[in-house]
Amino acid sequence: MKVSTTQPFQIVYSLFEHEYLGYLFESYVVQLNAKGQLTLQHQNVSAKNAAEFADGLDARDFELIALTDQIQQDAVIKEFWPKKIATADFFLKIYDPEKGDKGLQERIAAYVQGRMGQLLDGLQGKLVFIMGKDGEPTWHEIKVAPEPASVLFHFRRNPDNTHYFPTIQYRGQKLDFTGCGAVMVCCQPAWMLLNDVLHNFRNDVDGKKLQPFLNKKFIVIPRQVEDSYYQRFVAPLVESFDVHARGFDIRSERYQARPHLIFSDIPSSTVTYETEAATSSRRTATTEASSDHIHFDLAFRYGTHMVRNHDKRVSVQLEKTTDSYVFHRLIRNLEDEQEFIRALQDRALEVRNGRAVLEKATAFKWLHSHAEELAQMGFTVQQGSTSGKDYFIGQVTVTVGITETNDWFDVHGTVRFGEYEIPFAKLRPYILQKRHEFKLPNGQIAIIPEEWFTQYLELFAFSEDHHNSLTLRKHHVALVSDLQNGNLATVTMSRKLERLRGFETVEDQPLPAGFNGELRPYQKAGYNWLHFVQDYHFGGCLADDMGLGKTVQTLAMLMDRKESGAAAGAASLLVMPTSLVYNWLGEAQKFTPGLRILTYTGTYRDKNVEQFADYDVILTSYGIVRLDAELLKSYKFDYVILDESQAIKNPGSTTSQAVRGLVSRHRLILTGTPVENSTMDLWSQMSFINPGLLGSQTFFRKEFLKPIEKDKDEVKMRRLHALIKPFILRRHKAQVATELPEKIEHLSYCRMTDEQQQCYEETKSYYRNKILQSIEEHGTASTQFMLLQGLTKLRQIANHPRMADETYEAESGKLREVVRMIRSVVSEGHKVLVFSQFVKHLDLVRHSLDEKQIEYAYLDGNTRERHKEVARFQETEELRVFLISLKAGGVGLNLTAADYVFILDPWWNPAVEAQAVDRAHRIGQEKTVFTYKFITKGTVEEKILALQNRKIQLVSDLISTDEAIIKSLTKEDIEELLG
Incomplete structure (x- = not known):
């Protein structure tokens, strides 16, 4: 029956009982007659139609209507059963007496009761009725009591049992409710309907505590269950409510709060504390496994009683006497307790609900730092009885001394755990294996401070253990x-x-008389430095940029070894890539003709080390050392010098193992790129010149390689630099720029032809979809090979599609521009080096130059007698073009005749391109060198340039290569490249 909004109406709230959900309210609007009386004409009101009756509703009505909506059976089913189900089926299924879901019933009850509590709180001043059985919402009016009633719980302990019952008072009058038809409309919070009045109660009484007494005067507690009943039920009641007792005592007591901080490695819901009455029952360690964390529990002692931290101002402790019980009702000082909690928080121990948890190492560091201060503040700090181990929490100190001897450093020290003194060396396995627990002679467990694992890690990793004493090598x-x-x-x-800490101030050494020529100032400093590390019997790494004269500095030092007699009849071995042997020979003949040189190479070499006595320097290749390893290690050289030492970057390779087996007084490595692919390259080379400098491979991989390469840890990077700095002399070309001719670089952008563009886009689309799908399914790591394959294919097409597809007939924009510029350079009388990473690309350029009848020199990995091709280009005025594969020509070439360098297909690693430019831009070059880098517009080449600035940090720090960069690309980088 509809209610007219144009006529007077009244909102009412009607109480009814649901078969399964208990007591609920519904909201109605009821039409009023001319006298303002309620009529039988009514209509249910919900959030859907409440706006129609807005003129007769206030803000609270809208809130109450929303709450009544939420507790209707359809809303409850929707809240707890997302699938479609008939109403009857839902209740029969969930509330079946035998098979019903008890857990879900409890969750539904909590949901309904919570909203009923909010509803009842808001009904004051509203019209409230009991609904008639015919659904009439205004059948019987009831009221809401304007103020809460109070409950007094009674306990009468008799000789055989205890009687328990509550009484209710309202406005000073006792309310009889047992057997009076009272009902609990809501239990949490408690609301009782008694004599047509809805009553609520002070102190958040749970209605379930009153429910049994609606039809029963008292409950009998038998004597045999008295102990547990008093502890579990009566004590909480005494804590929160007014309790009247006969037959036992309830004593209210006040004491000063004394904080106790109890720690344990095993979390426990019930922490055992030692009270004054139980000091004899000391904790004994259990065999339970301890956790990696320490659990702190904060409690407060009031008199002889210990209470846990919580928000209740009253805490009750039960004491059993000879023939009765005493409930000690402790009145707590929550303000003082909060002060103690704040004191802990100020010292970085965050206590919540009486508890805090810290990692074990952090926890004991905290205890060592604050135990004394806490004691002064009145805290008692003790170990809980649940702890699995007996921990030492006294003072921990360490003293370490390091003394230089003739051959090494002696390391000695003492660690003090309270009264115990432990030799420092005994901590070595603990620090290296990151074991924090150290067992003291009395059986207690001391926790090694966390900072020691950082501070002394390298000392233990690099030292050698000799019968509980440690030694360090001088390097x-x-x-x-x-x-x-x-x-x-x-x-x-x-x-x-x-003095080794600052080699810039090393003593100046005279050049040998047999040295022809002059050393530039920075080369002379390098020559002095080689003497300096030699004097300390350290190995050295001369890592100057390409073209700065590592060869001539080394030859000058070897000449001095001969003239001073320091070599004492022992030859020095120079190991290098085969292609550099003749370069070294030529440089030696030019600058140090007095050195007797043996070229120990070729199939027909004389495999006899006795011949070395007739020479000062033996030139050989890595391949020969690998083949003749057993023979060569039988001879003790003065120096073993590795040129382009990145050849031993893989420590597990046969080459690395072969050179490590060589015996010499001194070791030296020469390289422009100490790190090519991985930081492990550095470990391999530094371990050759100074064994043990960077610890074991396993240690280095864990402490340096992974943090630097995977985590980009700058602290570890700086630490690694600090360790190797005394043994590496590295000068960049920029540092000695005033001694070199100026160099100018250009980017030359090329446009693709239409056919080339079509080919590129088709290939890009194919690989983009394939790569991004693989990333989604398997991640970037497993996509590296496919990514490299795709990027290589796109690079080839950017150069010339014929490199990827031999059937391609059209032109390439880049090739057209490259040939045009070569013709221009040649016509003006200049010489040019043309570098490509692809031999196929060079073949296309060769074909074009042949058609134009332009003469050129050529060098790739298959070229034999490469030094003759180099000499032909350097010495033939008319020969103006040199085509070179980047891999074959990246090291060991002097091509100062050229003053133009063309990089045809740039890639990730600027160091590789810089090596190519350095073929022309070397010592002895008198002209300005022009470098042109050809970039195909709108291709992956252009996008690589944009990404380079973000991706070459490792290159600039320790030098890297393309593969290392590929591994570091993120999904976003890949999308940008293939976009």
Whole structure:
């Protein structure tokens, strides 16, 4: 029956009982008659139609209507059963007496009761009725009591049992409710309907505590269950409500709060504390496994009673006497307790609900730092009885001394755990294996401070253990200095060794008389430095940029070894790529003709080390050392020098193992790129010149390689630099620019032909879809090969599609531009080096130059007698073009006749391109060198340039190559490249 909104109406709230959900309310609007009386004409009102009756509703009505909507059976089913189900089926299924879902019933009850509590709170001043059985919403009016009633719980302990019952008072009058037809309309919070009045209660009484007494005067608790009943039920009641007792005592007591901080490695819901009455029952360690965390529990002692931290101002402790019980009702000082909690928080222990958890190492560091201060503040800090181990929490200190001896550093020290003194060396396995727990002689477990695992890790990793004493090789002087500077060790070191920290001030050494020519100032400094590390019997790495004269500095040093007699009849071995042997021979003949040189190469070499006695320097290749390893290690050389030492970057390779087996007084490596693919390259080379400098391979991989390459850890990068700095001399070309001719670089952008564009887009689309799908399914790591394959194919098409498809007949925009510029350079009388990473690309250029009848020199990996091709280009005025594969011509070539360099297909690693430019831009070049880098517009080449700035940090720090960059590309980078 519809209610007219144009006539007077009244909103009412009607209480009814649902078979399964309990007591609920519905909201109605009821039409009023001319006298303002309620009529039988009514209509259900919900959030859907409430707006129609807005003139007769206030803001609270809208809130109450929304709540009544939420507790109707359809809304409840929708909330808890997302699938479609008939109403009857739902209730029969969930509330079946035998097979019903008890857990879901409890969740539904909590949901309904919560909203009923909000509804009842808001009904004050509203018209409230009990609904008639015929659904009439205004059948019987009831009221809401304007103020809450109070409950007093009674306990009468008799000789055989205890009687328990509640009484209710409202406005000073006792309300009889047992047997009076009272009902609990809501239990949490409690609302009782008694004599047509809805009552709620102070102190958040749970209605379930009143429910049994609606039809029963009292409950009998038998004597045999008295103990547990008093502890579990009566004590919480005494804590929160007014309780009247006969037969036992309830005593209210006040004491000063004394904080107790109890720690344990095993979390426990019930923490056992030692009270004054139980000091004899000390905790004994259990065999349970301990966790990796320490759990702190904060409690407060009031008198002889210990209470856990919670928000209740009253805490009850039950004491059983000879013939009765005493409930100690402790009145807590929550303000004082909060002060203690804040004191812990100020010291970085965040206590929530009486508990805090810290990682074990952090926890004991915290205890060591604050235990004394906490004691002064009144805290008692103790280990809980649930702890699996007996921990030491006293003072922990360490003293370390390092003393230089003739051949090494002696490391000695003492660790003090309270009264116990432990030799420092005994911590070695613990620090290296990251084991924090150290067992003391009394059986207690001491926790090694977390910072020691960082501060002393390298000391233990690089040292050698000799019967509980440690020694360090002298090339670890940087580590020793760091320990001294960090106040982590007391160091006794000779002044001579102190000088190694700053080789810039090393003593100037005269050049040998047999050296022809002059050294530039930075080359002379390098020559002095080689003497300096030699004097300390350290290995050295001369890592100057390409073209800065590593060869001539080394030859000058070897000449001095001969003239001074330091070599003492022992030859020095120079190992290099085969292609550089003749370069070294030529340089030696030019600058140090007094050195007797043996070229130990070729199939027909004399495999006899006795012949070395007649020479000063033996030139050989890595391949020969690999083949003659057993023979060569039988001879003790003065120096073993590796040129282009990145050849031993793989420590597990046969070549690396062969050169490590060589015996010499001194070791030296020469390289412009100490790191090509991985930071492990550096470990391999530094371990050759100074064994043990960077620890074992496993240690280096874990502590340096992974953090630097995977995590981009700048701290580890700086640490690695500090360790190797004394043994590497690296000068960049920019540092000695005033001694070199100016070099100018250009980017030459080329446009694709239409046919080339079509081919490129088709290929890009194919690989983009394939690669991005693979990334989604398998991640970037497993896509590296496909990505490299796709990028290589796109690079080839950007150069000339015929490199990827031999049937392609049209032209290439880049090739057309390259040939045009070659013709222009040649016509003006200049010489040009043309580099490509693809031999196929060079073949296309050759074909074009042949058609134009332009003469050229050519060099790739298959070229034999490459030095003759180099000499032909350098010495033949009319020969103006040199086509070179980047891989074959990247090292060991002097091509100063050229003053133009063309890079046809740039790629990730600028160091590789720089090596190509350095073929022309070397010492002896007197002309300005012009470099042109050809970039095909709108292709992956252009996008690589944009990405390079973000991706070559490792290149600039330790130098890298293309494969390393590919591994570091993110999904976003890949999408940008293939976009």
